[in-house]
Amino acid sequence: MGNDRLALAALVAPAIAFLIAFFVFPLLMMARTGASGPDGLATYLTILVDARYLASLGKTVLLAGTVTLTTLAIAGVAGVFLARHRFPGRRVLTAFLTLPLAFPGVVVGFMVILLAGRQGVVGTIAEALTGERLVFAYSLAGLFVGYLYFSIPRTVLTVMAAAEKLDPALEEGARSLGAGRWRVVRDVVLPGLEGALLAAGAICFATAMGAFGTAFTLATQIDVLPMVIYAEFTVGANIAVAAALSFVLGAITWAVLAIARTAAGANVAAAG
Amino acid sequence: MTTPIRLQACGFTHADGTCALQPTDLSVEAGETLALLGPSGCGKTTLLRLVAGLARPDPGGCVLFDGRDVTDLPVERRNVGMVFQSYALFPNLDVAGNVGYGLKIRRVPPGERAARVARMLAMMRIQELAHRRVDQLSGGQKQRVALARALAVEPAVLLLDEPLTALDAKLREQLRVELAGLLRSLRITAIFVTHDQGEALALGDRVAVMRAGRIEQVGSPHEIYHRPRTRFVASFVGILNLLEGEVADGLFRLPGGSLPASGVAPGPAVLACRPEQLRLDPSGTLAGRIAAAFFLGDRTRLVVEGAAAQPIVVETVAAAPRPGEVVRLAAEPGCPWPLPPA
Known part of the structure; x- marks a missing residue:
């Protein structure tokens, strides 16, 4: 018995060491660094009352939330459609949809510039139609489009997997009892996809909260939280504030994932 | 509650061109129980789905309920009660929620709805399960809930797709007796699909034996067994x-x-x-x-x-x-x- 325990402890030890070295220790270090500035622990209070940080935080949460909801709406419809219908080119289309997963955020940002930048396609078409050049790549709208672009693929895949598991007899059962199309969506399809939508939504939110590459590429007028952290860290050398902001960003994201995990009762992987 | 059904020249061809059902004529009298019997892939479930409105017959086919053409009506407007092989109970609702779902859709006031749900549960002798989650039910209980849910809306026609197949032998026997009693006492027009000849002969007032997308013979269980009209019917029903x-x-x-x-x-x-x-x-x-x-x-x-x-x-x-x-x-x-x- 004692030997078994010893063996078990020996087997678990590397995992625990890894967890401590690469997760607990850096987190504690960052939390401590956050309180190491001239204001001490009050740094945390400062970033929650300072108008600039608060605005950035609010904007980031709002952006991530909007991206999440929009992604769920688009990917939900597309995922169910792709899972339900067999048509020529379906596999190719599904493969194309997952293509953005391969691009780093910088490339996604670059693509948004090509689309809606000063020389972008949207601008050229808008100028031809209205005489005015439409440029939104460098605003929150540009970020929104970029984030949608890399959020939709993973959500579509999750929804497809869940939709394929839905029993079509459930929908037919509801219809036989008199439920119309929308009623079936509300009473059968959405509850059936609830777990997948919550899981995909949580990851989508977490990714959008922490995404940096796209914001960095587009950044002219945008101050989402990761950008502010970067600026404080590199330009301002304000290490304490950067650490405190990072800690808050992590805490909010973690909280959303935790809530989603509780609600779904399923496994929602915390995104890195 | 007693609606005669007629199918006129109802065929069904899949999108890929395979024919699941040849153009078929079939009448079911008001209050009668018809068994659709045949091996898998013979078109019996397709025929049931045409009656239900879950599938549309090929052009020229026509489904009549009580003389009224319902071919263009989708399932949600045909007032049919369906029992699926997998039961298809809603996992997010409890037993009472499942049984009352059709009444909720029909905007039956909550008080009356609760009373009717209670009556259905009592009829199926599952009152004590009212607030149970459906994943906590046994196969036989699920089957009873599925029947109660289908009957709660007082459908014109009851359609059952392999209703007893998923149950173990003893329970199947017991539910077969109950189902027979229920169909007799309700005098509801019922069509059920089965590949089990014993079930078809025991439950059906008449049996339609199907093979390869067509009906080979329709008749009373006695006729089907003792005066089979084709070699297939003779060999499919009973031991020969x-x-x-x-x-x-x-x-x-x-x-x-x-x-x-x-x-x-x-x-x-x-x-x-x-x-x-x-x-x-x-x-x-x-x-x-x-x-x-x-x-x-x-x-x-x-x-x-x-x-x-x-x-x-x-x-x-x-x-x-x-x-x-x-x-x-x-x-x-x-x-x-x-x-x-x-």
């Missing part, structure tokens, strides 16, 4: 012994002896008999050796070799001979009988 021999001088000569064969043209012939139409009889004219004996409780099923080219199945309620023993067989009057055309 096929005897190859030669008819001469009013006798049907077989390797192990002979059986009387009146009214059959002389020459080589394939005649048929059911196991219960043969009996063990020391003075019988056909001899064979017992190859196997299966004790079924109330009777014993014997496989007799050597009497005919193929082993013959015979059933006896008396003490059964052991494998290896030589027995003599005699036939009931009218047996063996000529097979219907293929």
